[in-house]
Amino acid sequence: MMGKLAKRGIYACALPMPAPSDPQKDEWIKTIKNSIGMPSEDIFLVGHSLGVPTILHYLETLKKSQKIGGAVLVSGPAFEIKRPGYAKVNKFLNRPFDFKHIKNVCRNFIIIHGDNDILVPFSHAEHLSKNLSGELVSVSGGGHLSGHNGCYKLPQLLKSLEKIL
Secondary structure, eight states: OHHHHHHTTOOOOOOOOSOTTSOOHHHHHHHHHHHHOSOOTTOEEEEETTHHHHHHHHHHHSOTTOOBOEEEEESOOOSOOOSTTOHHHHTTSSSOOOHHHHHHHBOOEEEEEETTOSSSOHHHHHHHHHHHTOEEEEETTOTTSSGGGTOOOOHHHHHHHHHHO
């Protein structure tokens, strides 16, 4: 994705999140804050899986006057998952998001989700789409939209970014 964006003159980077095997919400939010510096409407965020609630929490930290151009949220949980093995994920989801504030600081959202994701049910994508007034893109048979599920290309992501840039 970064290569395709670079060919269009768009700088993109993937942030290495600290301790991915033991993710800490505050550390991940700090990583985004430090990487972005001063928020602007020229900045667009893309998050996958646990990166989605991290982006939403980051947006909650912005002042009303600060704006981000948009966000594409891929295969992300929106609320606690009541199944064994989700304790680390649920630490990022232990309270409802302030969707009103999030929409004030970032007006463009596209949510991409596999229609058969067994890790994060499709209802999470529907919840985000509804509460963020964002377009919902369903990927038929996409699973969790990761390499672990055989998803190495996601043309819907580039198309979504082009739409909000």
